[in-house]
Amino acid sequence: MATTSSISGISTASALASTNTAATTQLSGNSSEDYDRFLKLLTAQMKYQDPMQPTDPTQFVAQLAQFSQVEQQTKSNTYLKSILDAVSGSTSLSENAALLGRTVQTQLSQVTLSSAGATVPLTAQVNVGTLTGTRLEVLDASGTVVRKVSLNSGTTELTFDGKDSNGMALAAGTYKVRVVGDDASGARQSAGTVSNSGKITEVRRGSDGAVSLVLENGAEVSATDVTRLGTG
Numbered sequence: 001m002a003t004t005s006s007i008s009g010i011s012t013a014s015a016l017a018s019t020n021t022a023a024t025t026q027l028s029g030n031s032s033e034d035y036d037r038f039l040k041l042l043t044a045q046m047k048y049q050d051p052m053q054p055t056d057p058t059q060f061v062a063q064l065a066q067f068s069q070v071e072q073q074t075k076s077n078t079y080l081k082s083i084l085d086a087v088s089g090s091t092s093l094s095e096n097a098a099l100l101g102r103t104v105q106t107q108l109s110q111v112t113l114s115s116a117g118a119t120v121p122l123t124a125q126v127n128v129g130t131l132t133g134t135r136l137e138v139l140d141a142s143g144t145v146v147r148k149v150s151l152n153s154g155t156t157e158l159t160f161d162g163k164d165s166n167g168m169a170l171a172a173g174t175y176k177v178r179v180v181g182d183d184a185s186g187a188r189q190s191a192g193t194v195s196n197s198g199k200i201t202e203v204r205r206g207s208d209g210a211v212s213l214v215l216e217n218g219a220e221v222s223a224t225d226v227t228r229l230g231t232g
Contacts, residue, residue, distance in 0.1 A: 103230035105197040106221040110176045117162040117169030124156045126192040131181025134191045139176040
């Protein structure tokens, strides 16, 4: 009966089995790498076989069939994972759809201007009374303060007009917001929080899978930032 010759003490059949096991455990493995690995094993098997006792051709067919099965299983797992991700995202969207029409309050660390000079309603809360010069600061992507709005202690309802300190409309994009004040030494310190509230009119899921809520005032906030939920 024909036998499979060993290479460096390891039979090619065993090596192929190890390759198939590895391919099975790596759901997102690279198929081209698996092909290369298989071809190397096949070439080595043909090179080192005993010419007086050649390997049975049916073994090659069996190995090819086994490799094909592993490849199909790998692709199937990849497809199943993509389907699972899509279904999970749809479920999350459906669950949050129940929030439509509800009134929410969310804590903000940034605001998004949908267009140049767009307005965003905000609620600023100053809760540190030992600081002076309490204010709302708006920062661009580089961390530069582009707008300051003076605040009194307590809660202030305001609408950010989408302009910088010179009255020029800011470009569409995302800007950081914070409530700060100065301590006795003049150092900037956190003085409170920024929030937004309104009725939910739309639920969106981004390309990253994150769910955001669009409020009736035009603001778009993350569902994870919701701090209070009302009935309407």
